[in-house]
Amino acid sequence: MKKKKMLVPLNLQYFAEGQTLFELKQNMATIGQQLQKVEGELAQKAVDPNATMDEIQALQQSKADLKMRFEVIKEQHDALEAEQKAKFQQNKGIQAIEDPKQKVIEAKAELIRATMTGKPLSEDVRQALGDNTNPATGGEKLLPKTVTTELLHEPFVKNPLRDISTFTQETNLEIPKIAFQLDDDSFIGDTETAKEIAATGDTVVFGRHKFKVFVPISETVLNGTSTNLVQTVEAALESGLAAKEKKVAFATSPATGEEHMSFYRTQDAIKVVQAENKYKAIKAAIADLHEDFRENAKVVMTYADYMDIIETLANGNATLYQAQPEQVLGKPAVFVDAAIDPVVGDFTYSHFNYDLTMLRDRDKDVKTGIELFVLTAWLDHQIKLKSAFRIAKVAPQA
Known part of the structure; x- marks a missing residue:
């Protein structure tokens, strides 16, 4: 059975x-x-x-x-x-999120959404972003420390000068033009530098020059994932800051009050070295620098100018195209499209400083109806010693 x-x-x-x-x-x-x-x-x-x-x-x-x-x-x-x-x-709240990176992303997203909706920022978000500002003091629109630091030091669209110039983030910054002193002023070997310090003083005082970056945010992005929202806004803000830095440093017609920021300024101008072509002008500019600056000098120029030099020097020889710029020019080259005339010098004496205070706000593009995330920042660019630089130009033909 x-x-x-x-x-x-x-x-x-x-x-x-x-x-x-x-x-x-x-x-x-x-x-x-x-x-x-x-x-x-x-x-x-x-x-x-x-x-x-x-x-x-x-x-x-x-x-x-x-x-x-x-x-x-x-x-x-x-x-x-x-x-x-x-x-x-x-x-x-955000403090319950265990992953530190995810916690910061969620906090940033909450900051953006709070700004766009006009709502106050929660204490959890402030703590996650390192902001100890008391909302009662009117600092509610201040950009927290974590966001500000990453915007300045982790750019999505890079300003090439960030790799060679000095960048700081201090309020009311004052620094000496030369990093060391001896008991006798005669230690300054470059007579141009000695004259410059005698004429303008041995201290650089940074100012505060206000500008704004506008980031359009669609409703889809605003209501989407926190990661995509944060990446979209931060990439745009970083691009805006980098663009402003390059704009003021290479402006041929600087805005009123920003004249001192440009390498191409006409008042208290940087010394111009001329030759029959840009290659010879660059070589002459490097040689014209005092040895204290020449050792650490770099050439900031457009890529188009560099390729013109290579084409002229190569004269049909393809091997020169594979050479490093330092082998061709004698010094490392940094390519910036805004550098219409090559700038040669020690770029540690090019100093960008952001004020610690950065404000966040919202606006609306009345033409399109798109909401805007607005960053207000204060920047100054000081060329601490103009004698550390030369402008290489082609001499006008007679």
């Missing part, structure tokens, strides 16, 4: 909607125990010579049914657990 198949009855309670997480855990434990029991019985039947194939197949079917039920309940359990965990973290 054949034995009946061992079938586990389907308990519809396991699949009922609205179960609590505790009930799902209990159901998983119950099914797990049954599965473990059937697996044990199956193992015994498999080595029992008296067991029929029908009995073994019945146990295999029971095992498969139980595994399927267990996976269905586990899927429900995991989904409900994730949902409750997310709600718990949301109710508890």
Whole structure:
């Protein structure tokens, strides 16, 4: 007589909607125990010579049914657990997020959304971004420390001068023009430098020149993922800051009050060295620098000018195109499209300083209706010693 198949009855309670997480855990434990029991019985039947194939197949079917039920309940359990965990973290705030990087991303996203909706910034967000400003003092629109630091030091669109110039972030910054002193002023070997310090003093005082960066944000991006929102806004802000830095440093017609920031300024101008072509002008400018500056000198120029020099020097010889700029010019080259005339010198004496205060605000483009995230910053660029630089120009033909 054949034995009946061992079938586990389907308990519809396991699949009922609205179960609590505790009930799902209990159901998983119950099914797990049954599965473990059937697996044990199956193992015994498999080595029992008296067991029929029908009995073994019945146990295999029971095992498969139980595994399927267990996976269905586990899927429900995991989904409900994730949902409750997310709600718990949301109710508890950003501080509940364990991953430090994700916490900062969520805090940045909350800062952007709060700015765009005109809502105050929560204390959790301030702490996550390193902002200890008391909202009662009117600092609610200040950009927190973490955001400000990353905007200045982790640019998405780089200003090449950031790799060679000096960058700081201080309020009311004053620094000496020369990093060391001796008890006798005669230690300054360059007569131009000595005259410059005698005429303008030995200290550089940085000012505050206000500018704004506008970032258009669509409703889709604003309501999208925190990661995409933060990347979109930060990339635009970083690009804006880099563009402003290059603009003031290479302006041929600087804005009123910003004349001192440009290498091409006409008042208190940097010395111009001329030759019959730009290659010879650059070589002459390097030679004209005092040795104190020549050692660390670099050439900032357009890539188009460099390629013109290579084409002229190569004269059909392809090997020169593979040479490093330092081998061609005698000094490393940095390519900036705004450098219409090559600037040669020690760029540690080119100093950009941002005021610590950065403001965030919102605006609206009335023409398009797009909301704008607005960053207000204060920048100054000081050429600490103009004698550390030369402008290389082609001499006008007679």
